[in-house]
Amino acid sequence: MVKVKTKVSGCFRSFDGAKAYLKIMSYVGTAKKHGINAYKAIVNAMSGNSDVIFE
Numbered sequence: 001m002v003k004v005k006t007k008v009s010g011c012f013r014s015f016d017g018a019k020a021y022l023k024i025m026s027y028v029g030t031a032k033k034h035g036i037n038a039y040k041a042i043v044n045a046m047s048g049n050s051d052v053i054f055e
Contacts, residue, residue, distance in 0.1 A: 027053070 012018040031041035
């Protein structure tokens with residue numbers, strides 16, 4: 001996914017931006033492995049319930 005992202009956008013603008021992208025993609029990947037919809041997992045995380053994927 002990182003290679004696809006860099007090919008599409010050309011590069012990451014900052015190191016912090018790359019780290020944030022990887023954190024989000026890691027969270028979404030874990031949610032998918034647990035059979036949870038990625039969108040619902042992100043909504044729960046933004047609501048303060050990020051542990052929902054580990055239950």
